[in-house]
Amino acid sequence: MTHSAKSTVNEDPQKPEVDDVLSELDISSADRILIYLAVNAMKLGGHRYGAFVEAATTAAKLAVYTSYLEHGNNVRKTSLIHHVEPKRVRAIIKEVQDVLEDGKSLTTLSDQEPYYLSGLPYLWQEKYTWQPGEPRLNRSELTPGEQQDLEEKLPESYPPACVLDLFQFLDLIKLLHTKSQEDFPPRQRMALSDALTEHIKFRLLHSGTVVRMDTPSLSIPLFALARTHYAPKGERERVFTMIDDVARFFRLMQDWTQEQEGVMRALEVFDVDSDRRVEALQELDQLLQNWADKYHRDGGYPMLLQLAAGTRQPQDGQ
Amino acid sequence: MTHSAKSTVNEDPQKPEVDDVLSELDISSADRILIYLAVNAMKLGGHRYGAFVEAATTAAKLAVYTSYLEHGNNVRKTSLIHHVEPKRVRAIIKEVQDVLEDGKSLTTLSDQEPYYLSGLPYLWQEKYTWQPGEPRLNRSELTPGEQQDLEEKLPESYPPACVLDLFQFLDLIKLLHTKSQEDFPPRQRMALSDALTEHIKFRLLHSGTVVRMDTPSLSIPLFALARTHYAPKGERERVFTMIDDVARFFRLMQDWTQEQEGVMRALEVFDVDSDRRVEALQELDQLLQNWADKYHRDGGYPMLLQLAAGTRQPQDGQ
């Protein structure tokens, strides 16, 4: 719970800190959504700071582009509406149109995790496959005994992949970065600098996806692949689900603001006996399913329902 | 309703365009959330393009700041995690801490609409109050007959405020902009340039908050306040509610990803008979209320439920 400078380090609790800061700042709802997104993308998803900012400006560019279409392709009007220079508006329009024509990937948060992180376990296992029974590493500089010692340190649970030395590991990162840049137009590509390489290496080690091995008798460090995914399976799935749910919920609410037919929004604020919380939620779950079953008819009008229920916080207001 | 430019124009439908573009681009959920936010803030809320981008970078800065706290105030580690220069990390930390200490407003989407737009009707009515029975405008350059003609053009429904000439109108914008900048530290303040003034004037006229009057016999244009709010009341309220709901939903889902006790998430995908849609939703509404009433007990554990239900779209997946 506590954290503090210098001396103690606090690795595990992530959210509490965020909520603490948020509660002290009285922030608007729109800003809060941005912050939740940023935290998820940058801390859990592993996106770079710059990548998030770029994705946000991309979203803003799309807003400009749609305004442009809605106002009869009038550059000047679009410029006035959003307070963007006509010259810049033209550049934005062109950028978006080029992407639409080529079907290239425009935006920068294209996946929950950046490819150079999430793709690594796959590429590693593919390029350096390990067959059970064979040695995971084979280095002429080591005596057979030293090799065996190292092998025995490796947990059985590690994915079937060989142990690499630093250069092989860095090459892998380089390869992945190159592949991840292929989708982008040449102009937007980012060179793989030393700083970026270090960043990627750090995230892979820090997350436990890759583990560094002690090799006192070797001058070059060795690395082992410890997980098949960048993020732990459970967490990863849940964060994915959350973002999908929020996006769907957002879209439904947009329909609601337009007062479309057959769209409903509900907010329930209430208190329950502490020992009946779980019971209440279980009953709600059952109610919803029964309700959906009751009205379901194959091939009918497509419907969607998104719900979240839990502990109310002061920031929630009302 | 109509206006025109060149050939075809398309003023009314706003969302359809956005959805069209979105559906062609197959965009990730995180990006979709950003886009929804950008569209709402920039097109409906009237925020500037730059304001949205700044708000997003502010969110990213907060993410960096919390990382910094969670890693024992280690600048270098934070730098590696997010791929931000140590120098820049330090600047970000300082910026956030200064804000936390002074309680100043950090972020830029502090309200749904920017103050220089939403505050105008109030200031206008306050500075140029109009008493029924008195003339709305009094200009010595006009004959009594001409004044009367203009007065008669004004709908009764207009708020009780006098008609202003261009200079008075621009002064009002200037005053509002100055007031809206007071909360910001001097460094971040933006000068009221001609371009910005034109942007604000355009938005006020374009939204119908202010209406320009034809004055053939006068060399200076006249303006009348036509609405008491920047956005139409209903729409305004609904957009507010939507953003609040999404923020609350997002927070609940974060609790869910952490597998907290007593948090529930539900997604129902189903089809119904077209003619039973409304009936189904009404019943659902009733079910929820009954359920909440059943478990409610004053002073108990604080609970919150957010729900949205409506038409399923292809983009929704599953």
Add this chain to the structure above:
DNA sequence: CTCAGCGGGAGGTCCCCTCAC
């Protein structure tokens, strides 16, 4: 290894101006 400084380049956000249709 961490902290600290200073150098640079590219690109984006702002500002203002003119000229042709």
Add this chain to the structure above:
DNA sequence: GTGAGGGGACCTCCCGCTGAG
């Protein structure tokens, strides 16, 4: 009014380097 160009200021995000504890 709109389109299309010119200029310049400032900041931010990237990169690289060196030196002090």
